[in-house]
Amino acid sequence: MFVVHLMPAGTQFEVPANKTLLQGALDAGVPFPNRCQIGACATCLCRLQKGEVNYHLEPMLTEQEKQQGWIFACQAIPCSDLVVSFEESDDY
Numbered sequence: 001m002f003v004v005h006l007m008p009a010g011t012q013f014e015v016p017a018n019k020t021l022l023q024g025a026l027d028a029g030v031p032f033p034n035r036c037q038i039g040a041c042a043t044c045l046c047r048l049q050k051g052e053v054n055y056h057l058e059p060m061l062t063e064q065e066k067q068q069g070w071i072f073a074c075q076a077i078p079c080s081d082l083v084v085s086f087e088e089s090d091d092y
């Protein structure tokens with residue numbers, strides 16, 4: 001079980017082992033942008049500020065996007081506590 005903080009709102013929820021970030025959010029009743037839930041629409045794209053995630057299937061992200069921390073919440077499985085942001089800017 002890992003704890004996820006959603007910025008900038010500061011919402012906090014727990015994701016059970018082997019569940020995706022999106023699934024954990026929805027199970028906890030947290031409104032998280034999503035549509036396809038299969039890694040195709042990019043609606044769930046958000047930015048990892050802290051922590052590690054794993055993928056069963058690597059999503060389509062450029063090297064630059066990966067470096068900037070963009071993740072697909074519907075595909076990313078937390079493997080540590082996370083801080084995730086919906087903001088593009090680096091100055092939070």
Ligand code: FES
Nearest residue numbers: 037039040042074
């Ligand atoms: S919900 Fe469509 S890519 Fe994640």
